[in-house]
Amino acid sequence: MQTDSDTQQRNAVRIRKDAAMNTSVTIAGVELKNPVMTASGTFGSGMEYGEFVDLNRLGAVVTKGVANVPWEGNPTPRVAEVYGGMLNAIGLQNPGIDVFMERDLPFLSQYDTKVIVNVCGKTVEDYIEVVEKLSDSSVDMLEINVSCPNVKEGAIAFGQKPEALYSITEEIKKHAKQPVIMKLSPNVTDIAEMAKVAEAAGADAISLINTITGMKIDIEKRRFVLANKTGGMSGPAIKPIAVRMVYQAAHAVSIPVIGMGGIATAEDAIEFLLAGASAVSVGAMNFVNPYATVEIVEGIESYMKRTGVSDVKELIGAVV
Amino acid sequence: MQTDSDTQQRNAVRIRKDAAMNTSVTIAGVELKNPVMTASGTFGSGMEYGEFVDLNRLGAVVTKGVANVPWEGNPTPRVAEVYGGMLNAIGLQNPGIDVFMERDLPFLSQYDTKVIVNVCGKTVEDYIEVVEKLSDSSVDMLEINVSCPNVKEGAIAFGQKPEALYSITEEIKKHAKQPVIMKLSPNVTDIAEMAKVAEAAGADAISLINTITGMKIDIEKRRFVLANKTGGMSGPAIKPIAVRMVYQAAHAVSIPVIGMGGIATAEDAIEFLLAGASAVSVGAMNFVNPYATVEIVEGIESYMKRTGVSDVKELIGAVV
C-alpha cells in the first residue's frame, strides 16, 4: 500500500531544491519563500490541512474570511459538485475577529510562512473594524474580500461597481497598517478596469479570481441543489477564465497580481505565473488533494530545474 | 461491434413518443416541434451533421454566423481543449450572405425544421444588410450575434454595453421581417440588466450564453495555445454559469429565453428548461457526440414519460 503522503515525501527527497534556485517572490514588500499560497475559504486557518502538509513549506497561508463579529453563514446544502469543479455558498461563516486573534493567529504564527488575513464585512465600517484590530498583530498582509457572491449584503456589492470598489479600497488603505490586497470578482464585464480602479485607489496588490456565480438544479427533485440557489464556482473547470482575467489584469496594472482559479498542479500554477501572476493560490483542489499545495511548490521547483530557470520571477508575465 | 448510431436507432424505436405528449414550444410566434436547437457555429449550416442525425428531428437549426461579405476569420490555431470543454477563436469565418442564400439556405429548406440564421457584422450597417437580404427568404428567425469574443470589431462590442445593445437591437428591429433573437454575452457584470435592455429595445427573444472568454498557455513552449491569445470557452465546464445566467435572465424579462452552455445530455437540457429557458441549444458537444441533438430530443421525451409531464412547457421555469 502506497500512501499519497509517502509519495510526496519521496519526491521531496528526490527533487532537492537547488541552492542556486530562487523561488522567492515579493508582494508589496513582503517576501514569500515561494509563490504558492492558499485561497481564502479553502484552508480554514491552516489547522485542518496542517495534518497533511507542512505549513512551513508554503509561501503564505490566506485565512478563511474574518468579519468583525461571528457570522452564521448560509443554510445547507452549502456545497455541490459540478463538472470539473464545485459550487459553494458557505456565506462566509466565521467566528469573528476576536476568536481569530486569540486562537487562529497564534496557531499560524508558529510557522515560518506569511499570514494573509482575508477580511469580509457587510459595511465599510465592518471591514475597518477588522483591519484596525489586526493593525498591531503579526499578520503580514490583508486581503479584502469584495467579491464573495454568496452573501446578500456587502462583499460582492463592493466588487462589481468601479466606484464602490474605489471608495472601499481608499477607505481601507487609510486604516490599514499592513499591505492591502483587493480580491476581485470575475463576475464583471471588464476585469482590467476593476484592476485599474483598485490600483488607483491605493491597493498594494490584487488577487483574482474569486468564484464565478453558478447554479445547479436537481431535475429529479426539481429544486436548486444549494439552499442559496446560486453559489460560487471553483475548480479546474474555471481555469481558462481565470488565466484570461489574470492576464488582462496583470497587463492593466503595475501592482502585483495574485492568480487563482482551478489550480490543481504545478503546471497550472506556472500557467498563471506566465500569464502575469506574481504568486498563486490553491483553492478547491485542496479538497481533492490535501497535499496539493506542497506538491505544487515542489513541481514548480522541478519545472525550473528542468527548463533552466534559476529565478521564479523570470516566469512572471513571460508570455505576452 | 455496436455503432453508436445503432444504439440511437434502437432507442428511437423503444422510446416512441407518446401521442398525447406535447413537446412543442413557441418562440416569438414560431412553433418548434421540440425545444432542441443547435448552437450557432457548432453545426455549420446543418450539412455536415446531416450525415449523423436526421435534421427533421430538430426543433431548429441555428446556422453559423453570416455576415454581409465573406470573412476570413482568425489565424490558426483556432481551437484548444480545456478541462471539460474547449476554447475557440474562429473569428466568424463565413462565406457571406450571398453564398449562404444560394447554397446553404436551399439545403436547409429541404428539412422539416425551423431555420434560424445567426447574423454577425462589424458595423450596424453590416448587420442590417444581412437582415434585409434575408427578409424575403424562408428563414424563420434571426439570431443577432452581439457577443462573439473573438473578433476585434463589432460583435461583442455591441453586447457588453447596455446602450450599445439597446441601439443595435432597436435598429435591427426596424429592418427585420422575422422575429429577432439577441444572443447575449456572458462576459458582463449583470446579465439581467442586459436581458432587460434587449427586451426594452424590442427583441422578440434572447439567447444565452455565448462563450466565456478564456485563455490557455502552453508552459513548455511558453506561448498562447490560440493564435488569437484568447478564445471563447464552451462545454460542460461552463454549464453552471450558463444555468445561473439563464435563470437570472428569464426572471428579468417576459420574452422567451433560449438557453445554452455546455449542454451534453437530456438532463442538462431539462436543467435549462427548469431554470427558465423556452428552448435550448446544443453546441460544442456536437463535436464530442455528433448524435447529441437527437439523443437529447429523445431523452427529454423519455424524462417527460417517466415523470408524467404531458407538455414540455410545464417544465419551463418550473424551479423558482
Added chain:
Amino acid sequence: MNKKKETAVVSGQRQIAEGIYDMWIKTNLAVAAKPGQFLMVYPRGAATLLPRPISICEVRHDENRLRIVYRVAGKGTAEFASYREGEPISVMGTLGNGFPLEDAAGKRVFLMGGGIGIPPMLGLAQALAESGQAESTDAAKESGQAESTDAAKESGQAAADSTDTKKTDGLTEPVSVHAVLGYRDSALFLKEEFERMANVVVATEDGSVGTKGNIMDAVRENTLTADVIYACGPMPMLRAVKQYASEAGIPAYISLEERMACGVGACLGCVCKTKQVDAHSHVKNARVCTEGPVFLAEDVEI
C-alpha cells in the same frame, strides 16, 4: 490520530441488494478506525472531483481492512461499484468522531438504522458485542455479570453509574442490544449479520417483512424500550428518533449526513444547526465532518 489520504486496494466487492454494494478495502487507515467514523472516497473521473463520504461498516484492525457498504447514488458511487478486487481506491480517513461506545455500558441499547444508514450500525453492534466478550473474559468474570443488569433496567442513571465499577478498557457490555432496521422492501441487506450480535426487529416501507412502516412503528409494534439510542438514517427518521428519545428521556446519538467537500473541517460546507454556540465555530453551527457526524440528538436542530 493522523488523517491521511492514501491509495488503498480493494480487497473484495459484491452487490448485496439492488444498488447496494459491499466493499472491503485493504488500508492502513483501519488501524485507528471506529464505528460511526467515515472515509472520504475519491472517484477517478475528472468530472467528479469531490470525494464521497462513506460510513465505515466494519473494521478488522488485525487485517488492516475496512468494510464499506454504500448505495449507488450518482456517477461517483457508480464508479466505485465498478471496482474489482485488487484495484486501487483513493481514500482519506479516518474521519469524524464515531459513536461513543462507553455510553452503552450496562444499558438496553437500540441500534436504529434506516436504509443506507444501516451499515454503520453493524460495526457498532460488533464493537458492543466485542466489549461484552472482552468483559466476559476479564472484567465480567471478576464482578459477576448479572449485577448491573437489573439496575440498568431500572434507570439509565443507575446504569451510567455502574459503568464506573465495570469499565474495562473503556468498555462494558450493554444489557441488551436491539437492532431496529428500516428497509424499503424485502431486500434485507446485512440483516443476518446483525442477527449474530443483536435482537433484530425489521420495518419495511412496503410491509413485505416485519412491521409495515418505519423503525418507530416497529418499536411500538414490538413494545420495545431502551436506555440509549444510536441511530443513522434519513433525516425524517432521525427527527422521529430525536422526538422519541426526548419523550422517553433517554439519550440518542444520531449520525448526520450533509453534503461535504473537504471532509476535514476546512470548508464549512457540512454544518448542522446546534442548540448552543459551537466551541469551534463560535456560532450555532457544528461541522458534521469534524464535530460529528455523531451528535447527541438534543444538541442539534434537525
Added chain:
Amino acid sequence: MNKKKETAVVSGQRQIAEGIYDMWIKTNLAVAAKPGQFLMVYPRGAATLLPRPISICEVRHDENRLRIVYRVAGKGTAEFASYREGEPISVMGTLGNGFPLEDAAGKRVFLMGGGIGIPPMLGLAQALAESGQAESTDAAKESGQAESTDAAKESGQAAADSTDTKKTDGLTEPVSVHAVLGYRDSALFLKEEFERMANVVVATEDGSVGTKGNIMDAVRENTLTADVIYACGPMPMLRAVKQYASEAGIPAYISLEERMACGVGACLGCVCKTKQVDAHSHVKNARVCTEGPVFLAEDVEI
C-alpha cells in the same frame, strides 16, 4: 461514403518506440478507408472531451481492421496507449480526402515521412505496391510493363499521359518508390515494413542512422529524384518539401496537421491558408479535415 461514430474494439496494441504506439482496431469503418485518411479517436476521460485526429497507418478491408500508429503527446493519447486488446474504443471515420494514388501511376515516387508523419506513408506504400500487383496480374500482362517506365523517367508529363492507357481499376504501378523517412534517432519504427515495399532511405536528427539531418538532406546525399512526392510530417519538413517540389517542377501532395475540434467540417477550427479562394469557404481558407488533410503543396500557403 457515410461518416460514422462508433464504439469499436481494440484488436491489439504494442509500443514500437519510446512514446510510439501501434494499435489495431476492429471497426466497420475499415470498409471504405483509404491511405491518408484519418480517424477521430475519443478519450473517455471527462477532462479531455475532444477527439484526437489520428492518421490511418494501414487498412485490412477484408478483416474490418484499421491500424493506427501514434505518438503519446498528452492525456488523450496517453489514455489510448493504456488500452488493451478487447477494450472498446470510440472512433469516428473515415475522414478526410486521402492521398491521390492515381497520380503515382508510372512515376518515380517519393514517400516522405517525418516522425509521426511516417505511419500514414506506410498505408500509401502498401496501396502502391498492391496497385502494382493488381497490374501485374492483369493490366500489366496485357500492355507489358517496361513500356512507360523509361518514358516516366523522362518527364512527369509523359508518365501522367501514360496513365490513360494503363489504368486498371483506377490504379497503375509506379515506376519506383523511395520511402524517405526522417527519425529523431535510431528508433526506426516501421522501417522494416517499408523495406518490403519500397527502397528506404533514412535520415536521423542525431545522425545515428543514415543521413544526419532531415529528409531533404537524405535526398541530396543519395542523389535521388522523383516525379511526384507524397509527404507527411512536421511543418518545417513540409515547407522544405514544398520548396523542393517547386524547384523540381513536380507535384507534391502533403498531408497537413492542424488543431481540430469536430473533424467533419462544421467548426472551421482546422483551416489552412490557400492560394486561391476555396470553393466551400469562399475565402482563402480550406478545412484540413474535409478538403484535406492532403493538399497539393502549391495550393496552400504553409
